[in-house]
Amino acid sequence: MASQKGLSARPRAGLNRERVLRAALVLADEGGIEALTMRRLGERLQVEAMSLYNHVAGKDDILDGIVDLVFSEIDLTSGLADWKTAMHQRAVSARDALTRHPWAPSLMQARTKPGPATLRHHNSVIGTLRKAGFTIDMAAHAFSVMDGYIYGFALQQVNLPSRTPEESAALAENILRELPAQDYPYLAEMIVEHALKPEYDYAVEFEFGLDLILDGLERLREGAD
Amino acid sequence: MASQKGLSARPRAGLNRERVLRAALVLADEGGIEALTMRRLGERLQVEAMSLYNHVAGKDDILDGIVDLVFSEIDLTSGLADWKTAMHQRAVSARDALTRHPWAPSLMQARTKPGPATLRHHNSVIGTLRKAGFTIDMAAHAFSVMDGYIYGFALQQVNLPSRTPEESAALAENILRELPAQDYPYLAEMIVEHALKPEYDYAVEFEFGLDLILDGLERLREGAD
DNA sequence: ACCTGAACACCGTTCAAGT
DNA sequence: ACCTGAACACCGTTCAAGT
Numbered sequence: 001m002a003s004q005k006g007l008s009a010r011p012r013a014g015l016n017r018e019r020v021l022r023a024a025l026v027l028a029d030e031g032g033i034e035a036l037t038m039r040r041l042g043e044r045l046q047v048e049a050m051s052l053y054n055h056v057a058g059k060d061d062i063l064d065g066i067v068d069l070v071f072s073e074i075d076l077t078s079g080l081a082d083w084k085t086a087m088h089q090r091a092v093s094a095r096d097a098l099t100r101h102p103w104a105p106s107l108m109q110a111r112t113k114p115g116p117a118t119l120r121h122h123n124s125v126i127g128t129l130r131k132a133g134f135t136i137d138m139a140a141h142a143f144s145v146m147d148g149y150i151y152g153f154a155l156q157q158v159n160l161p162s163r164t165p166e167e168s169a170a171l172a173e174n175i176l177r178e179l180p181a182q183d184y185p186y187l188a189e190m191i192v193e194h195a196l197k198p199e200y201d202y203a204v205e206f207e208f209g210l211d212l213i214l215d216g217l218e219r220l221r222e223g224a225d
Numbered sequence: 226m227a228s229q230k231g232l233s234a235r236p237r238a239g240l241n242r243e244r245v246l247r248a249a250l251v252l253a254d255e256g257g258i259e260a261l262t263m264r265r266l267g268e269r270l271q272v273e274a275m276s277l278y279n280h281v282a283g284k285d286d287i288l289d290g291i292v293d294l295v296f297s298e299i300d301l302t303s304g305l306a307d308w309k310t311a312m313h314q315r316a317v318s319a320r321d322a323l324t325r326h327p328w329a330p331s332l333m334q335a336r337t338k339p340g341p342a343t344l345r346h347h348n349s350v351i352g353t354l355r356k357a358g359f360t361i362d363m364a365a366h367a368f369s370v371m372d373g374y375i376y377g378f379a380l381q382q383v384n385l386p387s388r389t390p391e392e393s394a395a396l397a398e399n400i401l402r403e404l405p406a407q408d409y410p411y412l413a414e415m416i417v418e419h420a421l422k423p424e425y426d427y428a429v430e431f432e433f434g435l436d437l438i439l440d441g442l443e444r445l446r447e448g449a450d
Numbered sequence: 451a452c453c454t455g456a457a458c459a460c461c462g463t464t465c466a467a468g469t
Numbered sequence: 470a471c472c473t474g475a476a477c478a479c480c481g482t483t484c485a486a487g488t
Contacts, residue, residue, distance in 0.1 A: 015471085032335075038462060050463080051472050059462065106331035109383050110257075114400075123409040130411055140419045144378070145434030149370065152377020156369070158334050175339075184348035186355055194365045209370030209438075212445075216437040240452085263481060275482080276453050284481065 015045060017055045021065040025101070028066060033103035036062075063107060068115025070104045073097040076124040083132030084214050090125065091150055091210050092203075098154035099202075105154040134221060142217050149213055157202050172196050240270060242280045246290040250326070253291060258328035261287075288332060293340025295329045298322040301349040308357030309439050315350065316375055316435050317428075323379035324427075330379040359446060367442050374438055382427050397421050 023044050028036045038059060042049035056062050075093035080086035098104050114122075125147075129139040172195040181188035194200065248269050253261045263284060267274035281287050300318035305311035323329050339347075350371075354364040397420040406413035419425065 037460085039460085048473055050465095050474085053463080054471055102334075105380070106334040109331040109380050119404070119409050119412060123412040126415050127411040130414075136415060136418045140415060141430065141433045143415075144381070144430050145374065145437060148377035148381055148434060149374045150377065151380050152373035152375065153369070155330070155334050155376050155380065156373055179344070184344050186352040187344060187348040189355075190351050190361060190365060190368075193361045205366065205369050208366045209373060212370060212438065212441040213434075216441045220437075262479085264479085273454055275455085275484095278482080279452055 015047060015051070015055060017065070020045065020052055020055050021062065021069060024062050025066045025069050028103045029101060033107060064111050064113050064115060067104065067107055067111050068117045070097050070101050071115070071121045072117035073100070074121055076121065078124050078128065080128075083128050084218060086128050087125070087146065087214060088207075088210060090128075091146060092207070094150050095154055095203075095206055098151070099157070102158040105151050105158060108151060132221065138220060145213055145217070146210075149209055153206050153209065157206075169196050169198060169200075240272060240276070240280060242290070245270065245277055245280050246287065246294060249287050250291045250294050253328045254326060258332060289336055289338050289340060292329065292332055292336050293342045295322050295326050296340070296346045297342035298325070299346055301346065303349050303353065308353050309443060311353050312350075312371065312439060313432075313435060315353075316371060317432070319375050320379055320428075320431055323376070324382070327383040330376050330383060333376060357446065363445060370438055370442070371435075374434055378431050378434065382431075394421050394423060394425075 020041070024036055024041055027041060027044060038049040038052055041062075042052055045052075056065065073093075074097050075090065077086045077089045077093070080089070122143075125143060126139055129142050130136070134142060172191050176188065176191050176196075179188060179191075245266070249261055249266055252266060252269060263274040263277055266287075267277055270277075277287075281290065298318075299322050300315065302311045302314045302318070305314070347368075350368060351364055354367050355361075359367060397416050401413065401416050401421075404413060404416075
């Protein structure tokens with residue numbers, strides 16, 4: 001039952017890169033990216049911060065690693081026959097992953113070394129498009145617009161800091177109270193008539209834009225046949 | 226000629242919120258967001274870091290402030306008759322601003338207090354859509370997809386850390402050298418046949434997706450008439 | 451009203467020393 | 470091979486003290 005050495009103290013025993021990255025991901029999920037420090041991470045793993053350097057190159061390496069972990073959570077739907085269905089499901093899965101890890105979208109920036117899950121993800125998306133008849137140039141355009149939208153939407157969604165519709169409405173009400181409504185009439189109307197409604201739903205909003213983009217790409221693909 | 230007090234030492238003289246934020250923006254532009262520290266900012270303004278607290282509430286306030294400065298650089302094109310032309314120009318202007326300030330896209334997240342330029346920007350965009358006949362719900366969808374794409378594209382563009390086409394090609398070549406091409410055939414093909422080409426241009430790529438989105442929105446607007 | 455020095459509680463990382 | 474303690478060069482921010 002117990003591992004070969006160390007009978008008590010669940011963690012430790014066999015510290016390695018994988019376990020360091022998993023713990024880092026959890027720490028970022030719990031307290032945001034600024035809660036992820038080498039010292040706190042060491043504490044979690046019952047080790048001094050300096051020991052982590054035996055398993056990762058440094059903090060940058062950890063950030064690269066947890067971004068790659070997020071990519072590994074995206075369902076690639078590579079088996080699907082219809083490219084549009086495949087891309088729709090992939091995009092929804094990506095937004096779900098970014099919603100679970102709100103620190104991720106803004107971290108994608110400045111990360112220079114893509115990990116294996118990131119490469120696999122990109123290869124799969126491009127492959128789906130190419131097999132559906134997109135030229136290389138069209139596939140590049142399609143990738144750019146789809147993934148730009150996915151990350152940008154996630155960034156905006158996280159920006160509005162509330163998660164549930166009720167929280168969202170409470171927040172909008174607060175903003176509205178401080179807002180000089182006569183200076184920003186259209187914005188005020190939008191908050192009152194739209195953001196305050198309980199029906200407001202990020203998932204629905206996301207899929208509206210997603211399908212608009214996918215329909216536009218479909219038209220281009222057909223035109224090129 | 227000289228200000229009322231202090232004959233030499235150009236800066237200082239009249240430190241205020243405005244001048245602190247301007248200096249912070251320059252610091253972030255020069256060395257990235259991690260170069261913006263209270264101590265270095267004080268140094269620039271020939272003052273101890275602690276003096277800055279007389280003019281801003283703290284570092285978070287500074288971050289809110291420089292994000293609002295970026296929004297103030299976006300041309301609102303509110304006088305234009307055609308909503309599509311207006312939205313196109315405004316989106317291009319937004320991407321230009323985000324390109325000038327590469328630290329900005331990822332900072333939009335987590336900023337909770339929108340400043341006056343941010344509010345003016347949002348109000349102007351929604352107003353343009355409403356005056357063109359978009360319903361509130363449609364305007365909300367349109368805003369979400371346009372701005373999601375704008376920020377997301379900027380985030381991706383900054384992610385690829387090179388700016389000029391030559392740099393971009395050199396980088397792609399480096400990535401390719403380390404890439405196990407047989408594992409990621411579609412990705413490798415894309416890098417060789419597309420990203421390495423000198424014609425590759427972020428501005429063109431951006432406008433492709435932008436027009437795809439605007440055309441999709443136009444169709445929806447016409448359908449609702 | 452504005453600025454400062456010292457201090458506090460933190461960071462990431464290096465390095466020599468331990469086992 | 471892995472871990473540690475002490476140290477270095479930084480952070481943001483508070484506070485009492487200056488003018």
